[in-house]
Amino acid sequence: MFDRRLVQNFDWSLLGLTCVLSCMGLVTLYSAVTAGTQVLQMEYYKQLIWYLVGLFFLIISFLFNYKAFDQWGHVIYILCISLLVGVLIFGADSKGAIRWLKFGFFSIQPSEPVKIAVIIILTRHYSKHTNTAGLTLRELINPFLLTMVPFFLIVKQPDLGTAIMIVLIAGSMTVFVKIEKRSFLYLIISCIISIPLVWFFLREYQKARILTFLDPERDPLGTGYHIIQSKIAIGSGMISGKGFLQGTQNALSFLPEQHTDFIFSVLAEEWGLTGSVMMLIVFLLLIIKGLNVAYRCREPFGTILSVGITAMIFWQVIINIGMVMGLMPVVGVTLPFISYGGSSLVTVMICIGILMNVSMRRFMVE
Amino acid sequence: MSKYLQSADSDWYKKRLTGVVFLVLAFFLILIARLVYLQVIEGDEFRRLSENNCIRLQNIDPSRGLIFDCNGKLLVDNRPAFDLSIILKDAKPVEHTIEMLSQYINVPATELMSKIIRKTGASSYAPILLKQDIGRDTLAAIEVHKYNLPGIVVSVKPRRHYIYKQSAAHLIGYLGEISSDELKSEKFFCNKAGDYIGKFGVEKKYESLLRGKRGGRQVEVNAAGQVVRVLRTVKAFPGHNIYLSIDSLLQQKAEELLEGLAGTIIAMEPATGQILAMASSPAFDQNAFVNGMSHKQWDSLISNPFRPMENKAINAEYPPASLYKIVTAIAGLEEGIIDENTLFHCPGYYKCGNRVFRCWEKRGHGKVDVVKALSESCDVFFYQVGQKLGVDKLAWYARACGLGSPTGINLDYEAKGLIPTADWKRSRTGIGWQLGETLSVAIGQSYNLVTPLQMMTLISGIANGGIRHQPLIIGKVETAEGEIVSENNRKVTGKLPASQRTIDIVKKGLWDAVNKRKGTAWIAAHIDDVDISGKTGTAQLVGRKGGDESAYKDKIHKFDHLKPHAWFVAYAPSKEPQIAVTVIVEHGEHGSSAAAPLSRELIKTYLSISK
Known part of the structure; x- marks a missing residue:
C-alpha cells in the first residue's frame, strides 16, 4: 500500500545537495574539456547523458524498501564479484590496466558498483553480529574475507585507487560497529610488525614503486611533475580565481587527466579559494546529512548502511582533493559528482538514492 | 546471542555517531x-x-649502445645531430620568426608554415620539429641570430651512424621512427612518438639491451622560453654495447666477393657455431633509413628484382641440389643400405620403371663407391640409395641434420625450408607420392627447400665431427662502463644422425671433391697451401624434360633468371677445421665455377688473418 508518509518524509535536502554538486561538476567539466580536443568535447555530451542515467538509477534506488538489501545482499555481492572475475577474463585494455567490460556501445567498470556491494554485504553481516563490547578477532574473520575477495580481484586489474577505497570503507564500517579493545590492539601491533617483514620480501622495483607512491617527488618526470602542475594550478587561483574558462594550466593541457582525477585543480584555478571552499562546504553538508540519516534511522541495518555509504563519499572526497593538493599519494580515485566517468557517477547517484531510501522510511520501524 | 553482553541498539549507535562528526570536521x-x-x-x-x-x-x-665486431672494432656509433624546432607560444609573432628562419636554413617559409599548420591542436608549448639534422654551418648561423628568432630551439639528438656503409647491413639492421602501432604496444611503453627504435636485424632483436633508459629534467623557463633554472634531473642511462661474433675484415672480404652478384656467403667457426661473416648481396645503406629516405629511394629498394632488403642467408629458401647428397649418403650408410665398399654402376642414366633418370655426367661414372659418388657427385649412385631408403626415411635424416626447420639464430624472419614426405604431398596436393619423386629428392631437387644457414650448420657439423650448434651472432654484451652483462657461450642444438665412421666416410668424399683431379671442385677450389674439403651444388630452376639437352641450354641462355643457383659448402683445414663456409650465388649456373672460388678466397683470407 502506498503510504503518504513516504512523500512527507521525502528528503529534499539530499536531492538539493546532489543537484548543486552536479551543477558544479558540469560547469567544471565544461572548462576542463573546452581547452582540449574535439574528442574531449564529445565526452562532455556523453557525461550529460550519464547524469540522466544516474538520476534514473537514483530514483530506482529509493522506490523499494531498503530492507530488501538485507534479503538480496548476498546475491548482489556474488553478482558483482562475478563481474570482477569477468573483467579479468574478458576485460578491455586501457593504458595497461584491464578495468572495463564492454557491452556493445557502452562499457562499465565493475569495480565501481562493487563498492556498494561490499557496503551492503558488510551491513548485512554487522547488523546481525554486533554487540556493545565490540568484535573479537575471531568475529572479524568473516568480514575480512568478504572484503579481501573483491580487494584482490581489483588489485589484480590493477586499480589500486578503488582497492584502497574498498579497504577504507570496510575499515570505517568495522571501526564504527566497534572492535573489541584488546583485539584492536592486537590488530595494530601485528600491522606494525608485518610492515618491515613484508618490506624485506619485496623486490627492488616493487620497493621503488611504493616509495614513489608515498613520495611523488622521487619521480620528477611522471607523478612528481603532475603534482607540481596541479599545485601550480590550484595555487595560482589565489583568493578569487582566474575566472570561468580563464585557467591557463588547464587550457594548455598541462594537467594530466584534467577531466577525471585532477578535476579539482581546474575548479580551484578558475574559482580560487572562494569556489574551492564553497565546494568543500557542500561536500561537508552532504556528509553531515548522510550521518544525520544514519542518526535518525531507528534500526541497525539502516544506520550501518548509511554510515557505509557516507564513508565512501567521505573518503573519495578526502583522498581525491588531498591528492591533487599534494597531501596524499597519487591514486586513481574520482571526485564524486565532479569527475568525468559514467560508472563512478552512476555509483554515487545510487548511493544518494539509498540514503534517501533509508531517510524516507525511518518512520516504518516499530 | 546469549554470549553477547548487550546487543547494539540504535541509541548505542547514536552515541558513536557524534564522535564520527568531529572526525569528519577535522x-x-x-x-x-x-x-x-x-x-x-x-x-x-x-x-x-x-x-x-x-x-x-x-x-x-x-x-x-655501440656495436663492435669480435675484435672490438667499432661498427656502429652515434653522432650528434641538431634538430630545429619551434615552440609557438614563445615565438611571437610566428610568421615573422619563420620568415627570418627560412633565410638562414634555406627552406621556403611556406614549407615551414605547413609543418606548423599540420600540428595545430597540439599544445602550444610542445616543440614542433621544423628541420632535422641541420649542418654545422646552419647551426652557427642560427646561434648568431638567436635573439631574432624567439621560440626557435635547437636540440641535440644522438643519431645512429653506421660507419661502414652497407657492410653487414642485414645482420646489424637499422633504426626507424617508432610507428603508432608500436607506440601502443606494451613492449615500447617507455618510448615516445618520434623515437627511433630498431626495425631490423640485431638493432631490432636486441632493442631492449641497446636502448638504454631515458632521463629528463624539470626546468623553469622565462618568457622567451629559455631555461632559467633546472629543478630536478633524472639521469639517462646509456644502453649496453654489443660485440658481434663477426670479424669485420672477413665480412668485408665476403662482401667484396659478392660484389655485383646476388647471393650470400656465410662463414662459421665449426667448434662453436659462431658466425664469422654473413653477407647478403645486394645490400642497402642503413644510414639512409636513419637520415630519412625519399620515396624514390624506398621504391627502388622494394622493386629491385634482386631483393636487397632480404637477408638471403636466413630469409631465402633454395633447392639444396647436390649438397643434399651428403644427407642421402649419411642415411644410406646409417641404415646399412650401403657401406664404404658398396659399388654401383653408373652408365650415365638410371632406369626406374619405364622412366629414365639421367646422371649429370652423360658418359657415366662407371663403378662408383660412396666416396667417389660424393666427390664426383654421381646422380645414379644416389638414385639407387634413395630408392632403397624411401622418401620418409630420407626426410627423417634430413630433419635430424637440421634441414627444414629454423636454426634458432636470434634474428627475425628466419625461413623454415621444406623437407617433403609422402604425407605432406598427399595433404598438399591430394596425389600420392611417386617413386620417381624419391629419386629426385635423393639428389636434392624436387620439393626440397633449405636456407643457406641450415646448410651452414650441417656442413659445420660435418667439420666438427657431428655436433649441430645454434648459430651465434653475439660475442658478448657489456655495459657502457665495460662490465660484462652476458657472454654467449656455444649452444648445442643436437647431433648429426651419423656415427664417427659415417662422418669420416663423408669427409673423405668431400676431401676428394676438392683434392682429386676428377672431383667436382678440383679446378675451382683446390689450392696447394690450404687443405680444403667441400661439396658443390647446382640448383636447377627448370627441368630438362626427356633429356632434351639442347632445348634446356637454349632456354637458360636466353633467360638469366632461369639459370641454376650455384652452391658451395666447404671447410678448412680438412684435419682440424677452423672455418666452414657456405656460398650461394643466385643464377650463377655451376656450383663449381661460380660459388667454389668465392669460398676458396674467403678461406684463404680467414686463415691469413687468424695467423
Whole structure:
C-alpha cells in the first residue's frame, strides 16, 4: 500500500545537495574539456547523458524498501564479484590496466558498483553480529574475507585507487560497529610488525614503486611533475580565481587527466579559494546529512548502511582533493559528482538514492 | 546471542555517531588549511609560475649502445645531430620568426608554415620539429641570430651512424621512427612518438639491451622560453654495447666477393657455431633509413628484382641440389643400405620403371663407391640409395641434420625450408607420392627447400665431427662502463644422425671433391697451401624434360633468371677445421665455377688473418 508518509518524509535536502554538486561538476567539466580536443568535447555530451542515467538509477534506488538489501545482499555481492572475475577474463585494455567490460556501445567498470556491494554485504553481516563490547578477532574473520575477495580481484586489474577505497570503507564500517579493545590492539601491533617483514620480501622495483607512491617527488618526470602542475594550478587561483574558462594550466593541457582525477585543480584555478571552499562546504553538508540519516534511522541495518555509504563519499572526497593538493599519494580515485566517468557517477547517484531510501522510511520501524 | 553482553541498539549507535562528526570536521579543516596555504600564502609564487607555464619537462635521450665486431672494432656509433624546432607560444609573432628562419636554413617559409599548420591542436608549448639534422654551418648561423628568432630551439639528438656503409647491413639492421602501432604496444611503453627504435636485424632483436633508459629534467623557463633554472634531473642511462661474433675484415672480404652478384656467403667457426661473416648481396645503406629516405629511394629498394632488403642467408629458401647428397649418403650408410665398399654402376642414366633418370655426367661414372659418388657427385649412385631408403626415411635424416626447420639464430624472419614426405604431398596436393619423386629428392631437387644457414650448420657439423650448434651472432654484451652483462657461450642444438665412421666416410668424399683431379671442385677450389674439403651444388630452376639437352641450354641462355643457383659448402683445414663456409650465388649456373672460388678466397683470407 502506498503510504503518504513516504512523500512527507521525502528528503529534499539530499536531492538539493546532489543537484548543486552536479551543477558544479558540469560547469567544471565544461572548462576542463573546452581547452582540449574535439574528442574531449564529445565526452562532455556523453557525461550529460550519464547524469540522466544516474538520476534514473537514483530514483530506482529509493522506490523499494531498503530492507530488501538485507534479503538480496548476498546475491548482489556474488553478482558483482562475478563481474570482477569477468573483467579479468574478458576485460578491455586501457593504458595497461584491464578495468572495463564492454557491452556493445557502452562499457562499465565493475569495480565501481562493487563498492556498494561490499557496503551492503558488510551491513548485512554487522547488523546481525554486533554487540556493545565490540568484535573479537575471531568475529572479524568473516568480514575480512568478504572484503579481501573483491580487494584482490581489483588489485589484480590493477586499480589500486578503488582497492584502497574498498579497504577504507570496510575499515570505517568495522571501526564504527566497534572492535573489541584488546583485539584492536592486537590488530595494530601485528600491522606494525608485518610492515618491515613484508618490506624485506619485496623486490627492488616493487620497493621503488611504493616509495614513489608515498613520495611523488622521487619521480620528477611522471607523478612528481603532475603534482607540481596541479599545485601550480590550484595555487595560482589565489583568493578569487582566474575566472570561468580563464585557467591557463588547464587550457594548455598541462594537467594530466584534467577531466577525471585532477578535476579539482581546474575548479580551484578558475574559482580560487572562494569556489574551492564553497565546494568543500557542500561536500561537508552532504556528509553531515548522510550521518544525520544514519542518526535518525531507528534500526541497525539502516544506520550501518548509511554510515557505509557516507564513508565512501567521505573518503573519495578526502583522498581525491588531498591528492591533487599534494597531501596524499597519487591514486586513481574520482571526485564524486565532479569527475568525468559514467560508472563512478552512476555509483554515487545510487548511493544518494539509498540514503534517501533509508531517510524516507525511518518512520516504518516499530 | 546469549554470549553477547548487550546487543547494539540504535541509541548505542547514536552515541558513536557524534564522535564520527568531529572526525569528519577535522579532515575537512585540514583540506581547507591546505587550500589557504596554496592559494593565499603561496598564491603569488604559484601565480607567477603559472603565468608563462614556467615549469616544463625536457627529455634527456639515452645514448644507444655501440656495436663492435669480435675484435672490438667499432661498427656502429652515434653522432650528434641538431634538430630545429619551434615552440609557438614563445615565438611571437610566428610568421615573422619563420620568415627570418627560412633565410638562414634555406627552406621556403611556406614549407615551414605547413609543418606548423599540420600540428595545430597540439599544445602550444610542445616543440614542433621544423628541420632535422641541420649542418654545422646552419647551426652557427642560427646561434648568431638567436635573439631574432624567439621560440626557435635547437636540440641535440644522438643519431645512429653506421660507419661502414652497407657492410653487414642485414645482420646489424637499422633504426626507424617508432610507428603508432608500436607506440601502443606494451613492449615500447617507455618510448615516445618520434623515437627511433630498431626495425631490423640485431638493432631490432636486441632493442631492449641497446636502448638504454631515458632521463629528463624539470626546468623553469622565462618568457622567451629559455631555461632559467633546472629543478630536478633524472639521469639517462646509456644502453649496453654489443660485440658481434663477426670479424669485420672477413665480412668485408665476403662482401667484396659478392660484389655485383646476388647471393650470400656465410662463414662459421665449426667448434662453436659462431658466425664469422654473413653477407647478403645486394645490400642497402642503413644510414639512409636513419637520415630519412625519399620515396624514390624506398621504391627502388622494394622493386629491385634482386631483393636487397632480404637477408638471403636466413630469409631465402633454395633447392639444396647436390649438397643434399651428403644427407642421402649419411642415411644410406646409417641404415646399412650401403657401406664404404658398396659399388654401383653408373652408365650415365638410371632406369626406374619405364622412366629414365639421367646422371649429370652423360658418359657415366662407371663403378662408383660412396666416396667417389660424393666427390664426383654421381646422380645414379644416389638414385639407387634413395630408392632403397624411401622418401620418409630420407626426410627423417634430413630433419635430424637440421634441414627444414629454423636454426634458432636470434634474428627475425628466419625461413623454415621444406623437407617433403609422402604425407605432406598427399595433404598438399591430394596425389600420392611417386617413386620417381624419391629419386629426385635423393639428389636434392624436387620439393626440397633449405636456407643457406641450415646448410651452414650441417656442413659445420660435418667439420666438427657431428655436433649441430645454434648459430651465434653475439660475442658478448657489456655495459657502457665495460662490465660484462652476458657472454654467449656455444649452444648445442643436437647431433648429426651419423656415427664417427659415417662422418669420416663423408669427409673423405668431400676431401676428394676438392683434392682429386676428377672431383667436382678440383679446378675451382683446390689450392696447394690450404687443405680444403667441400661439396658443390647446382640448383636447377627448370627441368630438362626427356633429356632434351639442347632445348634446356637454349632456354637458360636466353633467360638469366632461369639459370641454376650455384652452391658451395666447404671447410678448412680438412684435419682440424677452423672455418666452414657456405656460398650461394643466385643464377650463377655451376656450383663449381661460380660459388667454389668465392669460398676458396674467403678461406684463404680467414686463415691469413687468424695467423
